[in-house]
Amino acid sequence: MSTVPVRLNVNGVKHTLEVEPRLLLVHALRDKLALTGTHVGCDTSNCGACTVHLNGEAVKSCTMLAVQADGEEVTTIEGLGTEDDLHPVQEAFWNNHGLQCGYCTPGMIMAGAALLAENPDPSETEVRHALEGNLCRCTGYHNIVKSILDAAGRSSSEVSA
Amino acid sequence: MIPAEFHYTAPESLEDAIQALVDGGEDAKLLAGGHSLIPLMKLRLAAPSLLVDLRKVPGLHGIERQDGAFRVGALTPHRKLEFSPELGIVAKVAAVIADPQVRHRGTIGGSLAHGDSASDLPAAMLITEAEVTLQGPDGQRSVTAADLFLDYMTTAVGEQEVLTEIRLPALDGWGSSYHKFNRRSEDWAMVAACAVVKANGSTCEDVRIGLTNMAAVPLRATAAEDALRGQELSPENIAKAAELAAEGTDPPSDLNASTEYKKHLARVMARRAIADSLAA
Amino acid sequence: MSVAEQPSGNVGKVMRRKEDPPLITGKGRYVDDITLPGMLWASFVRSPEAHATITSIDTSAAAAREGITAVFTGADMTDVPAPLPMAWAPPGVQVNNPEHWALAKDAVKHVGDPVAVVIGEDRYAVQDAVEDVFVDYEPLPVVVDPEQAIAGEPFVHDSLGTNRVHEWSLAGGDVEAGFAEADVVVERRVVNHRIAGAPIECRGVIAEYRPGQLTLYSATQVPHFVRLFMALLLGIGEDRVRVIAPDVGGGFGQKLQVYGEELVACWASRRLGVPVKWTETRSENMSVAHQGRDQISRVRMGAKRDGTITAFHVKILADFGAYNMILTPLIPSLGAFVMGGCYKIPNVQTDIVGVFTNKCPTDAIRGAGRPEATQMIEVTLDQVAHELDMDPVEIRRRNFIPAEDFPAATATGVVYDSGNYDGTLDKLLEHVDVPAFRAEQEKLRSEGVYRGLGFCTWTEICGLAPSRVTGPAGVGVQAGLWESAMIRVHNTGAVTVYTGTSPHGQGLDTAFAQIVADKLGVDPAVVEVVHGDTAIGPEGRNTYGSRSLATGGEAVCKATDKVVEKVKQIVAAELEAAPEDIEVAGGKFSVKGSPDKGMALADVAGVAYIGAVPEGMEPGLEETNFYDPENFVFPFGAHACIVDVDAETGKVKVLRYVAVDDCGNPVNPLLIDGQIHGGVVHGIGQALYERVHYDADGQLVTGTFVDYALATAAELPNFETDRTITPSPVNSMGVKGVGEAGTIAASAAVTNAVIDALRPLGVDYINMPLTPMRVWEAINEGSAAS
Ligand SMILES: Cc1cc2nc3c(=O)[nH]c(=O)nc-3n(C[C@H](O)[C@H](O)[C@H](O)COP(=O)(O)OP(=O)(O)OC[C@H]3O[C@@H](n4cnc5c(N)ncnc54)[C@H](O)[C@@H]3O)c2cc1C
């Protein structure tokens, strides 16, 4: 089957790939660009482990063809912050035990960062709704919500910690 | 879980897109946000031979008010609708579609052309009495929402037609509300009811009620509407009218909801939607 | 957490995790992230039939496709001498154990059973080729309902002439005598429906065979068990097999398994001479990775008028699906060991019958047997309380094993290590003002709002070990369940801890570093914890059954203590003091009373590695310990849940969830709370959202995350956690496990809360899953009846 050229700006780096049109964006990132921080957790666009930013908006990269991102800017977890220069949401996940196995974490952090970019001072309910497309089996979400609120400079409404 | 192979083109004009559909034959499909089509392709429940991506076609975006109606471009994503409160019921409905990521990508045109019986926007189109514009090789036509949805995932949009825009009458002065019943907030509707109400003092001057997932196509709860129109908007009258919401429906049962339960939910959701429309 | 004071050492302190920096920056390394040179991909052809004979398999079209290297079927794997393992052989009990091959040989027994594997150049090519393998099936009769299956034909395995797997009982006292003494006897049919483990990372493997040497990367909780069975089944020396569990994206019991896909990948890599990778899809995971629960039980509880329980008898029919996996038939028995819960019940009996059906096999899923037991005890107890018109808190207090009784032997002879059940309940009631709640509940009911409060006071058995009890002569697990650790102090004083556990999200790197750092007087930052690689460190028994801290952590303690002993001797020699006068304080080993004269660990390591050690002492600073405890540990707690039920729609919303847990001495409170949160959601999930459902033809209806509903953040509240501390006498740290606690408690607390909410509507009892329609139906039936 024919391939098509795709130009992607990923984390500020320009790439030109020749790909099958059916190549999913998540596989372009993982298999072609070795950006394995973006995960796959389902077949049905439910889990959000694959969440990246497309021109600053959170999207599920398993439900996009790489060609649909042609000419666009993609930010992955690797581009959000680094060990020495963590994004506030990354830092907050670390401080608040917002992760256990870490598998949902890149998607959660990307969803959280996108929320804060849009709404820097969300309520707990708003945070919970912003995460409705992301599944975590480990944390029960408590500390994820707390992390995102913390990154926004707020503490969550819990009675005790 | 990946799509089967296909050819791909991203034409830069509406004419070229239509031509690509014509040339591609019956297995060619338009691609908008891809959030209905790609999931089906990943599960190999759909396997188009050619995808015609609309993303470079100009003029399919945006929301503008023209006189008594809004013109909404087909590629407008749900997220944009959600943050356009002037759209009334449509903004409220868009806000509860799936999750933020899906709302960023999924488009109103895609949702209406696709016609999934559980999707949220179609019923809202019915009660706003919207019209869509379809552009095909033989020109342009307009179809009312009432004529758009034919059967389960079957709409009046022809295989070689592009849904380009939606004309949404501005229901100035109407209250509106959407009650979607699902198990989790990211889920499709088990049953949902949307309502728009025009009150004159405490009297119901007009009311329209739409039902989601009560049939292969979205429905108007006309018996309930008729029962309330012209009546005092008292809780009792609303409840009485809502009791008629499932009249004539026979939704298929599934794992999570029997036919009876869905009909019950339709009545409850309709009552709540009407009642909340008065507040908003 | 209200335990406010921070301890002086690292143990007991809130510390953010050592394992997080790579995971929050996208630099984790899960199996699918790994690519080896020359690696091929595998994809499985799976049965769409629930039960059928395979009449033919045509692989030619798939094999002929571009990019496809090979297609193998069960007929190709004749050099594998034995079927997949089942490791439970209870003395004196017959367990029917049909052959279970990695690729089906002649017949398929459930939807998803693998019949062939396609191997080729990339992820996409192999998935395409799977569609070109043509299998002819001759359908056979299907049995899905366990009650029907136990009654007779059709049989899942004709050769057995029955669907019965085994019968197993554990009894203490005399239940019939107990019932005779009772003033009330309550009987319920308790259904504990089938759920999935559903780790967000599906399974995955990469097998790399190079002559005489096999390396397997697997998303597993049990690399050492996998190594053993790969060696046995492939005829390769165990020493030549290395299994690596890299970062693993959650397990929840589902990855406590030796899976056929692991074997097929290894076998194919050897056959083809190249690495072979398989990444499971979610749809596969939902249909073939082992599932859990699925019990239908007849539960009888007898009590005196004053609430004293006189007898508890449980008859469990456990649906095991189509095959026995590694521990399948053992799982319900784990519940039997704590069937009396935290109550002093003189007569307790559990009778278990296992049954095959044409469904995915079950095995351990978070809690494994204990959530089922707790559901039966706690929900039935509330039913008894209602029957006696007693307060649910009161009946619990009446029956608690008193704190002074510990260690406490139960009727069945299990000895609970420590407990203070009134203590956790007292603390819970500090958070939940029951009289205020009841007043509010009453008021809300008059407004049409149905609010309910449910309790669960529970204990469980975990820290899986001791071999003496769990092993072949005891319960019958064909392995010892001790744990190991090795501590290496490097030249610079940096420390590496090698643990035989295999954590996958629990945070053991941090917890173990805290423990070791205190003992060695170093910063936890310089203590690295290594696990999940059978080539490194001692033989291990891995992570499940809330065992890693109580068993693995204690091994770490003991190995470190050995290092400390040696350090003290070296320091004593250097400082010309007696070893028993050396203590660790302020980052130094020094003579008691003269803290400024001392040696840091790095200085000691210098001496040890230069070889300037006292006469007769070996150089180096490295010690190993194998620890096999004397007993299990028995964490406990008191949980309360408050729900609102929309009486019109039947939808349940959890408003508050309060968990007071006691897992002994806390090592890192942050990790404990995290385990509780996640565990509780697993239990709430089972009660309200999650359900594996097969239709009458054995087709899986809940095969994706669309239909298998994991709760999201939007459905859940924040959790309120607190704890009491009752150290375990079993290990030196006084710790107990906490990985399963939340799950064990939560489904019963939720169920009791929903029943409490619905009583005025005539609902006295309801089985999970408490989905909106089921609750709505119960309300309809309730109002019709009353
Ligand atoms: C996880 C998930 C959950 C979802 N939940 C909901 C939900 O709760 N409620 C809901 O309403 N929706 C839901 N959706 C669907 C979502 O709203 C889709 O985005 C929408 O239905 C389709 O829009 P699209 O732009 O993505 O269409 P596409 O997938 O691109 O196209 C869908 C179909 O319409 C055709 N088409 C698209 N655009 C046009 C056009 N302009 N003219 C003619 N034909 C066209 C395509 O050829 C295709 O056949 C969900 C989707 C996902 C992935």
Ligand code: FES
């Ligand atoms: S992998 Fe994208 S939503 Fe699950």
Ligand code: FES
């Ligand atoms: S941290 Fe494991 S799935 Fe979220």
